Amino acid sequence: MLSRFKQTELWLPGISVDCVIFGFHENQLKVLLLKFHNTHVWSLAGGFVGVEENVDQAAARVLYERTGLTDIYLKQFYTFGDLERNDRAAEEHRSVTTAMGSPDDDLSWMSKRYITIGYYALVDYSKVVVNPGDISDAADWVDIAALPHLFLDHNKIVNKALEAMRQSLDEKLIAFELLGDTFTMSEIQAVYETILDKKIVRTNFQRKMLSLDILVRIEKKFTGGAHKAPYLYRLKP
């Protein structure tokens, strides 16, 4: 099961990619986390870079392997190359490999120094079918406001991804990547509020959003009380 990690001639040495996969569900921004077999250690979705693979391709492959999705907004945001990643790797390697009952050399890659290239992905939560993969036995969407202690420097990687995403929020309208094809104004507002981690005045938000001239109003979303039904919108083509 772990054999492909031993085939070191297939992978570039010392390099990995880690994907911060963001989804939006129940008015919360969530990150997809994986749990190593037989442990309580949670990590981001990550992998190595093939010797015949672009780094961007490696990140897209990792994303596909864990979510089944292609053609997803996936952006490189930072490369993590501090030595202290390494110190912590040696320590966590011992506890994880022991718990996973793996001969030491099967997971020896875990204790080495890796420079990891961080990507964040914005996915439509409802379309994801999670596959935990070879070395994990569980996967879960976790609120960014309630992350556990993660493997290595993965908490830092999530925080840096959030920073990068906030910078691109207005400029590139990336928030819509997290929504389905149609959405209400309050759903858009909830995405912005959770990413920015602050409340926005509803009327101001609505005015700003409409002034961007990017939305098409479709019809009311009837959910019972028709007199309160909100309009549905979609992005202009």
Next chain:
Amino acid sequence: MLSRFKQTELWLPGISVDCVIFGFHENQLKVLLLKFHNTHVWSLAGGFVGVEENVDQAAARVLYERTGLTDIYLKQFYTFGDLERNDRAAEEHRSVTTAMGSPDDDLSWMSKRYITIGYYALVDYSKVVVNPGDISDAADWVDIAALPHLFLDHNKIVNKALEAMRQSLDEKLIAFELLGDTFTMSEIQAVYETILDKKIVRTNFQRKMLSLDILVRIEKKFTGGAHKAPYLYRLKP
């Protein structure tokens, strides 16, 4: 002279850093370029990452080795990991090593696949004493509007650095890193215009700059015709 490149146990395999060193001179944004010995091949200032060195430290060391400067605004902006870097490396390796009259194995590192982590530095041009280093015999500050064809994908790296710098221009006021301690309003405007590659209306620029409340007006800069002397400014502490 080239011996340290052979000591592969000192460096991480397959990883490099490249620094786009920006300076501002004669109303132009310039990049510091180096020319490989006995060739016409120009490149950015780059280097490897020591096995006991953080990636950020490697970039700061490269910057110091080429400019003699420390405590400089130095920012990681993107990591370049496409396979095609490699194809081009094999090709350029042949022409450069032949011209440099080096035994093939001395410069064999040049033909391998590297993933390079890009940094840009903003320096006060007047403080730089350029040292071309071990493998170059010339260095020059070149207008970003008139760059030659550079080694590997270094033109692409410069363009991506410019993009990143433009994004941080307002938010982080990085333009001032390129100026001395005191400057005139038209010098600041020239920095902005050259980075953004567009003309700005003088009165608008001045109004916006003063509204930021970050400048202290010092005194007039007398250069002869006193009636036209512009004010000097410095950044508030």
